Amino acid sequence: MAISAGLLTPRMVLAAWPKAAFEATNVDDAVKGLFGSSSLAGSEQIKIKAPDIAENGAVVPITITTDISGAESISVIAEKNAQPLAASFVLGAGTEGYVSTRIKMGKTASVIAVVKAGGKLYSTGKEVKVTIGGCGG
Amino acid sequence: MSIKMRAAATDGVTTIKALISHPMETGTRKDKKTGEKIPAHFIQEVVCEHNGNAVMTAHWGAAISKNPYLSFRFSGGNVGDTVKLSWVDNKGNSDSAEESIK
Numbered sequence A: 001m002a003i004s005a006g007l008l009t010p011r012m013v014l015a016a017w018p019k020a021a022f023e024a025t026n027v028d029d030a031v032k033g034l035f036g037s038s039s040l041a042g043s044e045q046i047k048i049k050a051p052d053i054a055e056n057g058a059v060v061p062i063t064i065t066t067d068i069s070g071a072e073s074i075s076v077i078a079e080k081n082a083q084p085l086a087a088s089f090v091l092g093a094g095t096e097g098y099v100s101t102r103i104k105m106g107k108t109a110s111v112i113a114v115v116k117a118g119g120k121l122y123s124t125g126k127e128v129k130v131t132i133g134g135c136g137g
Numbered sequence B: 001m002s003i004k005m006r007a008a009a010t011d012g013v014t015t016i017k018a019l020i021s022h023p024m025e026t027g028t029r030k031d032k033k034t035g036e037k038i039p040a041h042f043i044q045e046v047v048c049e050h051n052g053n054a055v056m057t058a059h060w061g062a063a064i065s066k067n068p069y070l071s072f073r074f075s076g077g078n079v080g081d082t083v084k085l086s087w088v089d090n091k092g093n094s095d096s097a098e099e100s101i102k
Helices: A019-023 A027-035
Strands: A046-049 A053-056 A060-066 A071-078 A085-091 A095-103 A109-117 A120-132 B003-010 B013-020 B043-050 B053-060 B069-075 B082-089 B094-100
Touching: A019 A027, A019 A085, A027 A071, A027 A085, A027 A109, A046 A109, A046 A120, A060 A071, A060 A109, A060 A120, A071 A095, A085 A095, A095 B053, B003 B082, B003 B094, B013 B043, B013 B082, B043 B069, B053 B069
Parallel strands: A053 A120
Antiparallel strands: A046 A060, A060 A095, A071 A085, A071 A109, A085 B053, A095 B069, A109 A120, B003 B013, B013 B069, B043 B053, B043 B082, B082 B094
């Protein structure tokens, strides 16, 4: 689209799909591909709601909430997936630090949530045991 | 393909819940009859707009489950306002739906 960037705030400009991040085969490269840095600070202000045991790895419900002020994006990573990055949610100005979705997990692993706020990256993780993997077959 | 969406306002906060029909193929699955790999086919971008502002831009990989579910919340929506949800997949297919906030 040929829209002058000057007319829009940066939040409104649709960023291109971050191919390198989604094609990355480890967590570090996925985070670097998204943000240009993989330096994550652990945060207790991010909560991941996910099952302790997922009987079906093809459908694992994940809800992430954060009360970090100025959260700009929430990204979801399944640590042991062949391509760990599952999703990155870019929040609008009035959008709350809350997303809920369902992801596929190939095997038992940590689900990692990364929140970008004020130019810094915060993260937390939660282990999900997967009984039947949801990526191959 | 279809999009089912609900938008509900409570105390000034609008909750969006959306269910999209899409195969979300990873590209690693094999067709059981032919033994050939089923090509990757997944939604890459979902955008939700309220009054022309993007309240949510989601970038997805193939690890989002088949028939994706998405829920999020934003402030500033009023009952009767229109929210628009649209998606584009890796094959260039797209769909969109509009719903008024209830």
